[in-house]
Amino acid sequence: MMSAEATIRLEHRFDLLRQIISDYRVRLQAMEEEVIHLFSSNQLSAISQKMYEKQQIETFIDQLEEFVEVWEAVADMGIDQR
Numbered sequence: 001m002m003s004a005e006a007t008i009r010l011e012h013r014f015d016l017l018r019q020i021i022s023d024y025r026v027r028l029q030a031m032e033e034e035v036i037h038l039f040s041s042n043q044l045s046a047i048s049q050k051m052y053e054k055q056q057i058e059t060f061i062d063q064l065e066e067f068v069e070v071w072e073a074v075a076d077m078g079i080d081q082r
Contacts, residue, residue: 014072017064024061028054 031050038046 010075014068014075017068021061021064021068024057024064028057031057 031054035047035050038050
C-alpha cells in the first residue's frame with residue numbers, strides 16, 4: 001500500500017501531466033494563428049508541416065489524457081502496482 005507522502009507525490013505528478021496537456025492545447029491554439037499567417041503568405045509547405053505537427057500533438061494529448069485517467073483511477077483506489 002502507498003504511504004500518504006507517496007500518494008501526494010503521485011497526485012502532484014498527475015497535476016504536472018495535466019499542466020503539460022494544457023500547455024499543448026495552448027500550443028495548438030497558437031499554431032492555428034501561425035497557419036493563418038502562413039496561408040496569407042502562401043507557404044503551403046510550412047502549412048503542411050504545421051498540420052503534421054498538430055496531428056502529432058493531438059495524438060500525444062489523447063495518450064496523456066488516457067494515461068492520467070487510467071493510472072489516476074488506480075492511484076485513487078490505493079492499489080500499489082509493484
